[in-house]
Amino acid sequence: MTLLSSKSDMSVNKRRLRMWIRMLRTTRFVEARLREFLRDKYDTTLPRFDVMAALYRSADGLKMSELSKLLLVSNGNVTGIIERLVTDALVLRVNVEGDRRAMLVCLTDQGRKVFEEMAREHEALINDLFADLDGEDLDELVPVLSRLKAIEDKKS
Structure with a gap:
């Protein structure tokens, strides 16, 4: 062929x-x-925002390894971001009971508050950037992108 x-x-x-x-x-x-x-x-940076978003969705926190897998980045990348978020008092690290090597990370109350504000403005920016797409456009586009994601999932 x-x-x-x-x-x-x-x-x-x-x-x-x-x-x-x-x-x-x-x-x-x-x-x-x-x-x-x-x-x-x-x-702040987009990677920090992504980490905070993942932690926001997981109210009970995530292990560092779970977080890096979820974000498709190395443990080293996540560790550096988490270090800075801890320094800024936006994230808390705690030991995982029964696993000395694992750390659980979660947003602090301040981290949740900061993320919620950023998320509201992030949504407004996205809405502004795509303001010319109406509901009909989205009804056509989203299923096509979903099919592409399904194809990607099959191949990985």
Whole structure:
């Protein structure tokens, strides 16, 4: 079988490539705006925001290994972020009973309060960035992206 078996396949292949480039450009644009917003408004980073979001969703806290797996980053990356969040009194680290090597991390009350404020403004920024998409657009786009995620899950 050849890489491009027919003219119609080539057309679909090119369209897939164009779709990927548009998705990538959009993602980079939105990420850049989010990074700028977090840096300017909260003197924080997108990775710190992501860690806080994961801990916010897990009220009982997460082991460091669970957190790094959830965020798809190395334990070392998570450790550095957690160290700074602990220093800022936004995260608390506690030993896991029965496992001397494991640490459980959770947001402090102050960390929850700070994250809730950031999350509200994050949502407002996302809504502003995608304001030109109406409900019908979202009803078409979200299922397609969900199918892409399902394909990704099958392949991993």
